Amino acid sequence: MKKVYVNEDWCLACHLCEFYCAAANSGAPDMVKAFKSGKKPVPRIQVEEGSDVNFAVQCRHCDGKACVKGCITGALSIKDGVVVCDESRCVGCYTCVLSCPFGCIVIDEEGHRIQKCDLCTKNHDGEPACVQGCPNKAIVFEER
Amino acid sequence: MAIEFMNPLFEVIRDSDRCIKCRVCERQCANEVHKYDADLDKMISNEMTCVDCQRCVCLCPTHALKIRPNENQFRENANWTHQTMDEVYKQAGSGGVLLSAMGNPKDLPVYWDRILLNASQVTNPPIDPLREPMETKTFLGKKNQGITYDENGKAHYDKTPYLELDVPIMFSAMSFGSISKNAHESLARAATELGTFYNTGEGGLHRDFYKYGANTICQVASGRFGVFKGYLDAGAAIEIKMGQGAKPGIGGHLPGMKINDEISRTRMIPKGTDAISPAPHHDIYSIEDLRQLVISLKEATNWEKPIIVKIAAVHNVAAIASGVARSGADIIAIDGFRGGTGAAPTRIRDNVGIPIELALAAVDSRLRDEGIRNDVSVVVGGSVRSAADVVKAIALGADAVYIATSALLAMGCHLCRSCNTGKCNWGIATQRADLVKRLNPDIAAERLVNLVTAWDHEIKEMMGGMGINSIEALRGNRLMLRGVGLTQKELDILGIQHAGE
Numbered sequence: 001m002k003k004v005y006v007n008e009d010w011c012l013a014c015h016l017c018e019f020y021c022a023a024a025n026s027g028a029p030d031m032v033k034a035f036k037s038g039k040k041p042v043p044r045i046q047v048e049e050g051s052d053v054n055f056a057v058q059c060r061h062c063d064g065k066a067c068v069k070g071c072i073t074g075a076l077s078i079k080d081g082v083v084v085c086d087e088s089r090c091v092g093c094y095t096c097v098l099s100c101p102f103g104c105i106v107i108d109e110e111g112h113r114i115q116k117c118d119l120c121t122k123n124h125d126g127e128p129a130c131v132q133g134c135p136n137k138a139i140v141f142e143e144r
Numbered sequence: 145m146a147i148e149f150m151n152p153l154f155e156v157i158r159d160s161d162r163c164i165k166c167r168v169c170e171r172q173c174a175n176e177v178h179k180y181d182a183d184l185d186k187m188i189s190n191e192m193t194c195v196d197c198q199r200c201v202c203l204c205p206t207h208a209l210k211i212r213p214n215e216n217q218f219r220e221n222a223n224w225t226h227q228t229m230d231e232v233y234k235q236a237g238s239g240g241v242l243l244s245a246m247g248n249p250k251d252l253p254v255y256w257d258r259i260l261l262n263a264s265q266v267t268n269p270p271i272d273p274l275r276e277p278m279e280t281k282t283f284l285g286k287k288n289q290g291i292t293y294d295e296n297g298k299a300h301y302d303k304t305p306y307l308e309l310d311v312p313i314m315f316s317a318m319s320f321g322s323i324s325k326n327a328h329e330s331l332a333r334a335a336t337e338l339g340t341f342y343n344t345g346e347g348g349l350h351r352d353f354y355k356y357g358a359n360t361i362c363q364v365a366s367g368r369f370g371v372f373k374g375y376l377d378a379g380a381a382i383e384i385k386m387g388q389g390a391k392p393g394i395g396g397h398l399p400g401m402k403i404n405d406e407i408s409r410t411r412m413i414p415k416g417t418d419a420i421s422p423a424p425h426h427d428i429y430s431i432e433d434l435r436q437l438v439i440s441l442k443e444a445t446n447w448e449k450p451i452i453v454k455i456a457a458v459h460n461v462a463a464i465a466s467g468v469a470r471s472g473a474d475i476i477a478i479d480g481f482r483g484g485t486g487a488a489p490t491r492i493r494d495n496v497g498i499p500i501e502l503a504l505a506a507v508d509s510r511l512r513d514e515g516i517r518n519d520v521s522v523v524v525g526g527s528v529r530s531a532a533d534v535v536k537a538i539a540l541g542a543d544a545v546y547i548a549t550s551a552l553l554a555m556g557c558h559l560c561r562s563c564n565t566g567k568c569n570w571g572i573a574t575q576r577a578d579l580v581k582r583l584n585p586d587i588a589a590e591r592l593v594n595l596v597t598a599w600d601h602e603i604k605e606m607m608g609g610m611g612i613n614s615i616e617a618l619r620g621n622r623l624m625l626r627g628v629g630l631t632q633k634e635l636d637i638l639g640i641q642h643a644g645e
Contacts, residue, residue: 010584012172019166019205032206035164052577135203136584 001081002143004119004128006055010138011047013054018043020133021058024123025115039109044117045130046106056130056139058117059083059104067096067105067116084118149233152191155212162208163187169200169209174567174579197560199569231490242490245563245573247390247482247527247549250494254482255501255634256533260643262624264611271613273604279614280600280607282312284521284543285450285474304474305450307381309544310339311600312615313534315592316479316525316546317363317385317454319345321398321407321419322486322563323552325352326583327572330555332356333585334592343546344370346385346396346421348410354378361452364441366395367421369411373444381449381475382441384434386425387456389483389526392497396421397487402566402575431467438472450474457481457503457526458496462510469511469520477546478503480526484549486573487564500526501540505638508541508620531602540638541620554595555588 019031026041028034034041045058064083068076075089076096090113097105097114108115119141120128131141156177165187169178175193178200180186194211201209218226231242264270271278285306292300315331322345329352335342336359343361348370353360362379364371376382387393398407398419408415428434438451453468454477455461461478468476480500485493504524511517524537525546537545553559556570563573571582603615612618626643627635635642 010581012578012582014168014171014203015166016168016203016205019164019168023205030206031164032162035166036161133205136582137587138584 002119002141003061004058004117004131005140005142005144006057007138007140008053008055010136011054011056012136012138013047013049014135015047016133016135017045017056017130017139018047020129021045021117024120024129027123042106042109042115044104044106044115046103056134057102057104058130059100060102061117061119066099066101070095070099082119082121083116084121085114085116087113087115090114148192149237150230151216152194152214153230154191154194154196155214156189156191156194157210157212158187158189159208159210160186162206164206164208166205168203168205172199172203172569174569174574174576195560195562195565196558197562197569198558243487243564244490244493244561245485245487246559246561247484248494249561252482253499254527255499255630255638256529256536258628258630258634259501259536259638259640260626260628261532261535261539261606261610262626263609268611270611271608273601273608276608277613278604278608279616280311280603282309282544282615283307284309284523286520287518289518305381305448306474307341307450308339309341311596312538312544312603313528313596313599314340314361314523314544314546315342315551316477316483316548317343317345317361317383318486318548318552319347319363319369319398320350320410321345321347321402321575323572324568324574324580324583325350325406326580326585327552327555327588328353329585330583330588330592331551332360333589334596335359337589337593338596340596341380343383344379346370347398347407347419348412349375349378350406350410363454364437365421366423366425367419369413369419369421372412376441376445376449379449381452382445383452383454383477384425384437384441384473385454386428386434387454387458387479388485389456389479389481389497389500390485391488391492392456392458392481393423394489394492395423399566404575407575431471434468434473435471442472452477452523454479456483457498457500459498461498461503462506465507465522466510466514466516469514469516473520475521475523475543476507477523477525478507479546480524483526484552485563500524500528501536502634502637504537504540504542505622505640509639512541512620531599532606534599535603535606535618536625538615538618539621539624540640541622543619550595551592554591555583 022041022043023031023034026034045056047056064078073089075086092112105114105116127141131139167180177194196211283306286304288301320328331342341361346365357378360379361381361383363383365385400416400418451473452475453473457480481497521543523544524542528545528547568574571579622640625640628643
């Protein structure tokens with residue numbers, strides 16, 4: 001299946017992916033509205049910066065041994081290879097946040113629940129927002 | 145603190161209703177114009193260092209930015225313009241020669257825009273390139289002087305080395321040093337895909353790019369940087385650079401701070417030392433000397449590669465080209481005064497040389513008059529901006545054109561003309577690793593291929609309109625050109641008639 005991969009050679013640490021991700025998942029029709037009305041939306045992708053190397057990290061959609069197995073309410077599950085969260089069942093215990101080896105599960109802007117990358121299956125057509133927004137093809141959506 | 149006599153050239157207009165303080169502008173500006181102030185929770189600007197490269201504008205996700213010329217102007221004066229005054233202030237402050245980059249921006253005549261093309265009507269039908277064959281392939285090199293037949297009727301002719309171009313457009317010389325490794329790789333990959341050539345410039349050939357050798361023109365300039373047997377053998381042709389349109393009569397200077405490990409290795413000079421190309425080739429003071437170098441290079445490469453001699457368009461360019469044609473060179477490249485550069489003294493760039501249109505017409509006429517036009521191909525560069533310019537150049541007598549500024553634009557350059565600062569925000573004219581990274585050759589090579597492919601389509605459309613179906617039939621076909629608003633003298637030099645004639 002197609003997944004999001006990063007190529008650190010081309011990541012500029014511009015952080016645009018974070019903003020495109022946050023806006024796309026906010027439900028707002030455009031980025032200005034997403035960031036200017038109420039609490040700032042939290043991105044599900046995060047750029048890790050080093051002195052020479054930078055790259056964006058979001059859920060690897062691995063076999064879910066850590067987060068899915070650790071979830072106490074069954075909110076996390078794997079659907080068609082994508083690790084998804086049923087937010088109505090999340091109680092905010094943050095077991096998954098602690099157990100994800102990549103640090104890819106984040107707490108939402110309200111601070112009550114977790115949120116994570118679902119490859120934009122709920123909000124976007126085609127390529128995920130971070131991939132579309134990357135100016136240097138450092139994030140790609142492809143079969144490997 | 146001393147008084148700053150100069151004003152910022154530009155104003156950063158930030159629409160606070162749109163700005164979401166994502167700080168992308170701050171992270172992307174190598175000139176440190178934008179800054180986030182946490183106390184004020186606001187983006188602030190220091191416009192003094194802004195060069196209007198438009199990187200922040202292009203990357204701003206909410207289109208909150210505009211860069212405008214600074215409205216604050218000195219008192220109006222037609223003689224002492226704002227720019228003239230700024231230059232005096234700058235020199236009074238620095239005591240140095242003014243440096244500029246890219247081509248001459250002055251409002252001097254652009255003859256391409258004063259030349260119009262013909263089209264067929266009624267008596268000779270136009271050709272539709274989508275339905276009928278149309279050829280933009282061309283060959284550069286000496287044309288065969290004659291064919292002899294032996295007693296069995298088999299044809300014999302002297303085969304001289306030539307270049308085969310799928311489109312009559314090549315990427316002109318830009319050295320690794322003046323542009324980044326990623327920019328070079330983009331050009332190399334695009335040239336390979338397009339079936340044309342790119343040019344190493346005088347900076348040698350990076351070891352990673354020998355694989356693109358079949359589409360590489362290796363330049364030998366006055367500094368001889370990176371020249372050795374392997375380099376000469378690597379390319380499809382060798383170009384001797386006698387002059388450059390942006391700075392005829394002077395050499396080059398790549399500052400030591402840009403000579404990093406890779407460039408030092410490629411140019412074969414110590415790291416951190418200035419790379420200075422002398423104004424003349426110290427072994428060339430006559431056409432005979434040039435001939436010696438042409439023949440030496442041919443000898444060194446087993447007479448298998450065509451030799452290009454590149455000259456700047458200067459006053460007596462026709463006579464010089466005639467000499468070059470007799471030096472044994474296979475191709476003459478002429479670079480007009482609007483050609484770009486990574487750095488040149490401003491006064492030279494803006495005041496030396498002549499327009500390429502006039503130079504081309506003069507050279508082509510002279511070579512034909514002397515009966516030596518078939519001994520060489522003529523390639524022109526120096527601000528070929530569109531497919532229309534290409535068609536006009538070929539109709540004036542060129543065999544092909546060199547493009548570089550257009551190629552840089554395709555890669556992202558916004559002509560801020562600050563290459564000499566080494567802080568190119570688009571990752572093109574810089575050697576700073578964090579900036580070089582901004583140019584992904586996967587993207588840039590594709591954009592270059594798109595550009596040349598688009599121009600190729602347009603060339604075919606325009607040729608078709610004239611009822612011409614090959615570059616060979618368009619070449620030197622000045623009857624297809626008419627001038628508008630030109631004096632009789634200009635028309636005479638261009639060898640074309642006025643519109644209506």
